[in-house]
Amino acid sequence: MSREKALVDASWVEANSGDPKVVLVEVDEDVSAYDKGHIPGAVRLDWKSELQDPVIRDFVNKEQFEKLLSSKGIANDDTVVLYGGNNNWFAAYAYWYFSLYGHADVRLLDGGRKKWELDGRELTADVPTRAATTYTASEPRTDIRAFREEVIAAIGDKALVDVRSPDEFSGRLLAPAHLPQEQSQRAGHIPTAKNIPWAKTAREDGTFRSNDELTALYGEAGVDLSRDIIAYCRIGERSAHTWFALHELLDLPNVKNYDGSWTEYGSLVGVPIEKGA
């Protein structure tokens, strides 16, 4: 993957707005944002009710993903352009899902909903209708997803990148600062992890920093980009954003997202935890 392939800007979206094979998909943390207005033609994906299994803690399986995309009118050969609020936080999470299930052409709108909105571009309340498709997903990729055993084994071996805020990393907070403080049993971080908060990869308007800036950011934080990297946060969505920056923009092959993240690791019995900066 390359930056040119993975990211599109607003003018690209406007130029391709009439193309039925280009599907805009809004994915927000605040799922009601879509109702207030969205980019014309965009369909909605609800990260919680549609991308998570309703019973077990896992994301939707292959069959559920196929059913979901079929019902949204997304075909295997469509170009899917994801966007959302908060620097594309949840849109990047969805991007990781689409990649995991082998969608061929998926992209992010640089800057997401925020830049679109702040630039005063058109939003509409009209919900498009797309004819249902028969979507076929691939078996989930395992080269971009890390599980807990691999994470524990990675301590002192692979590069662990904790993308939460410094307060969560040090153990002063258990959740991001705009959410009630709850979840894991213990606070802190995985030993040897470096703390590079996810949003440092983005500018204030939500667009991604340049590849040179990204390389400098991780280099200055002491992350060796030539090693295998595992990114994590609290529930795996902010780290999907960092995964996107490393795997898709910098085109690094050995990057995994640990979606169990701190809510799993911080509740495991007997695993090592570090506190403090």
Added chain:
Amino acid sequence: MCGATRGGPSVEGIDVAKETVIQGIVVRDGEPVSSGYARLLDEGGDFTAEVPLSATGQFRFFARPGTWTVRALVPGASGERKVFAQQGEPVDTQVEVAA
């Protein structure tokens, strides 16, 4: 400096004794802004969290005690305000934006 204006959303249903709440309203020319974002920056100016404003210009963060900056971004304008947050006493602030 802060807490002068009661403009944030209702704290009903929130355990205010346990949480350190920073909330408020974003205004332009004295009127609430209906579209935009509030960003929470830590003492070093680093980004910590971001929320979309409600239709009535309101926002809320759950932070930790200390000094923070709320920065508001709305179409064509921005503004910020420094606040001091304490556990058990929600900060209710007003951020004015200008072009």
